[in-house]
Amino acid sequence: MTPVNLKSLAEQLHLSIATVSRALRDSHEVSEATKVRVRALATALNYEPNAYASSLRRNVSKTIGVVIPKVANHFFALAINGIEEAARQSGYHVLIYLTHDDYAREVAIVQHLKGGRVDGLLMSVASGTEDFAHIKSLKDTNLPIVFFDRVCAEVATAKVTTNDYESGYQATEHLIQSGCRTIAHLLISNNLSIGQFRQQGYLDALTAHGLPPDPDLVLNGVMDNEQNVVLIRELLQRRPDIDGIFASVERLAISAYHVCKELGRRIPEDIKIIGFSNLEAASLLDPPLSTITQPAYDIGREAAKILIRAVEKKKDILPSQSLVLNSELFQRRSTAAG
Amino acid sequence: MTPVNLKSLAEQLHLSIATVSRALRDSHEVSEATKVRVRALATALNYEPNAYASSLRRNVSKTIGVVIPKVANHFFALAINGIEEAARQSGYHVLIYLTHDDYAREVAIVQHLKGGRVDGLLMSVASGTEDFAHIKSLKDTNLPIVFFDRVCAEVATAKVTTNDYESGYQATEHLIQSGCRTIAHLLISNNLSIGQFRQQGYLDALTAHGLPPDPDLVLNGVMDNEQNVVLIRELLQRRPDIDGIFASVERLAISAYHVCKELGRRIPEDIKIIGFSNLEAASLLDPPLSTITQPAYDIGREAAKILIRAVEKKKDILPSQSLVLNSELFQRRSTAAG
DNA sequence: TTTATTTACGCAAACGTTTTCGGTAGGTGC
DNA sequence: GCACCTACCGAAAACGTTTGCGTAAATAAA
Incomplete structure (x- = not known):
């Protein structure tokens, strides 16, 4: 089977390669009549221009x-x-x-x-x-x-x-307005600006509402989720006064859920949780998770x-x-x- | 800034394009000494071969x-x-x-x-x-x-x-062994073979356990989730004897959850649900959803x-x-x- | 009629790479 | 000395497309 390219089209149409190319690109330099002829054969033979040749040239x-x-x-x-x-x-x-x-x-x-x-x-x-x-x-x-x-x-x-600073602020403020007084912040520490913005929003919301920021309440998570569960458990046991959690990362919220169930802390009665998340099933969790959802x-x-x-x-x-x-x-x- | 390609490399090295190309592809036709020279300059200038030229030629x-x-x-x-x-x-x-x-x-x-x-x-x-x-x-x-x-x-x-037939069979059998006697099957009807295999597994499991298949219990879902909620609600109201649901598609299981909560049917006491799903959060749903999970x-x-x-x-x-x-x-x- | 202008098309170069074909130099065997 | 081989390298064609330029005929302007 001969390849179907500009050359073979040109031969069958008794035209030059250039004219066929121009006809297919609807150039004004070729008559309407030949355009029709060219297009007819091209579609008939299922011609598709070679992407690499085109990319190379252009x-x-x-x-x-x-x-x-x-x-x-x-x-x-x-x-x-x-x-x-x-x-x-x-x-x-x-x-x-x-x-x-x-x-x-x-x-x-x-x-x-x-x-x-x-x-x-x-x-x-x-x-x-x-x-x-x-x-x-x-x-x-x-x-x-x-x-x-x-x-x-x-x-x-x-x-x-997305508005990371404002979102961190809003989430924290939302917890405060829901009655929380000791709010932990779970985040994955790295040099990404988004994490820093969210953290700043958290801090500013606390001070704006007269709650003193406490470094002990900020937990730096790691890559491994098992390890995070351990860290969160330690935090909640060390600080039983924690009544709110703001998770900057979805999986930290999930891990927090696991720990709360394990420790018998009731959500939201004993502790309230909000997290950044695009989880579709957030509304189906037990209990449904309040989220900051990015567009x-x-x-x-x-x-x-x-x-x-x-x-x-x-x-x-x-x-x-x-x-x-x-x-x-x-x-x-x-x-x-x- | 002159482009960095084989030509420019060749000129700077006082070699031919062919030799440079061969050197970079580690051909045996070029001496080790020149290979070293070529590679040195190539990495120094951050040379990366043009993907389209290469693709076109090869x-x-x-x-x-x-x-x-x-x-x-x-x-x-x-x-x-x-x-x-x-x-x-x-x-x-x-x-x-x-x-x-x-x-x-x-x-x-x-x-x-x-x-x-x-x-x-x-x-x-x-x-x-x-x-x-x-x-x-x-x-x-x-x-x-x-x-x-x-x-x-x-x-x-x-x-x-994946083993769709066996999975459909297993899921249905699991419901039966958990005590279900009237099991509905929610699926998206189309001409995909996977749906048909799962449906056949469902039917065979029923008959194998002496439960007569009932076409009234098989619900063909549609694309729109809102519409599916309506359909499932109708089904559960028409057939209050349904005590088990096998969902071939994840979102149908989710919709079933919504309808059950709405109608006050307790899961798993009144009705048990299992569904095909790769949802990470399945274990966090209320209640945790039994799933058939594909690799x-x-x-x-x-x-x-x-x-x-x-x-x-x-x-x-x-x-x-x-x-x-x-x-x-x-x-x-x-x-x-x- | 002569001179511009337009229309419609072909020629050939170019894009950067790979690869075939050959060529030169030096070495080896006789 | 000659034939032969090996190691290394260059010239050039090819991949399929796009496009600047040339040109012939047809048309319009003078």
Whole structure:
């Protein structure tokens, strides 16, 4: 079976390759009559242009890369959903890379992307990343980059985030207004700005309501969930006065649930819990978990839109194009006043 | 800034492009001394070969496509995780396409893939797909395809699935052994074989235990969850004797939970529920949901492995390479015998 | 009629890489 | 001395597409 490409089409139509190419791209330099002829044969033979030849020649791949820590996480899954939607609408393809929060993997991936495989990059940096040289070096190749959620402050480009400070403040305030006086903050400590913003919101909400911040109530979680359960258990046993928990990370809220059940602390009667989460099933938990939910889909979609717009216009992406989309507080039974 | 490609490297090294290319690919036709020189400059200048030029010339893209209905679903998210892992290990890139269970989108995506953008395809077909001509036509271009989970029986290739029939049988048997006598089956009716297998397992388990199958107990759900709640409510009100529910689809189990709470049916005292689900939070639901959980990560990884192996060896994929990975039944309180 | 202008198409170069084919230099065996 | 081999390297074609430029004919303007 002969390959179906511009050459074979041209031969069958007794035209030049150039004319066939132009006809298919609807150029004004070719008559309507031949356009019709060309299109007819192309669809008849199921012609599809070779993406790599086209990309090579035009130096454009119609592909964007997405580098994220993980996909088995409802936030990132929803973000990909939004990204794919925006990409599809503009005819872009989506390459996915997972760092698993591993710095070395992130570096390797970023290095690979210098090969021109993508026209632009969406990125949520790994929590283990402390040195951003690899990202800067990629940006120096003029590859447009947009960060979302886990941004890299040191690289001057657009960032799409949620209002982490305000959300941390709101969550803490919500616990206070529900009657809590001794509020713990569970977080994963790393150098990501989002964690710091949430922590600051927590602290400011406490002081604003006359509650003195206590470092003993701030628990730095780790990667391993089993270990987190141990840490949280220790905290709750050491400080039986804790009556509220603000979890900056979904799985810390889940671990807190486990510990409370194990220790016989009733939620929300003895202790109230609120957490950042995109869990669909939050309302089905026992009890339903109050959440701060990020607009993950929108974050992904808007980030992709900014990126694609820049790629198409061949214009640099400015930090001023950054977007902050508000998270939403869903009040459920785990923080019911009582 | 001059581009860093083979040409520029060759000029600086006073070598030919051919030699530089061979040196970087570690050909035996170039001396060790020059290899060292070439590699040194290449790493110094951060050279990364142009992926599209390479793909065009070698007719190989080191990229696999993944076409799935959705990503905001723990099963598919885990599957992607496995796919990415296998791909990364073999140096492959992963393109993601979402059909949203829409036939037209699936056709458009498949048509696009004829452009040679991917070396192979992993696919889980959309539930709305009834005609497989587009897939067959893609396969006719000699593109290797491996189906996973939602397979297409009409295309002769490898399929990676789970033991749907046995799982349906086990789930039903588990309900019977927990004391249920009137067991409803909630499913999404479509022409996917997995649904049919599960339904058959349900029927066979009933008859094997002397319970007469009753078509009135089989509920065909729809896409819209609100509508499903209505349907389930009608069913439970029409048949107050129902004491067990087997949900073939996660969200139907969730909807059943909602209806039970609304109608005041206690789980598991009045009615027991088990469902296919990859929900992480199943154990945190109220009450914890018994599940049949598919090995999603392994399914994705094994499917990708089969595909990549075939791509590398340039050999056809045979239906005999199909794999069946067993699901696991997690018994939780929603089916506690009482 | 002559001179611009437009229309419709072909030629050929380019994108960066890989690979075939060959060529040169030096060494080895006879 | 000659034939032969090996080690190393370069020239150039090829992958399929896009596009600047040229050109012939047709049309419009003068």
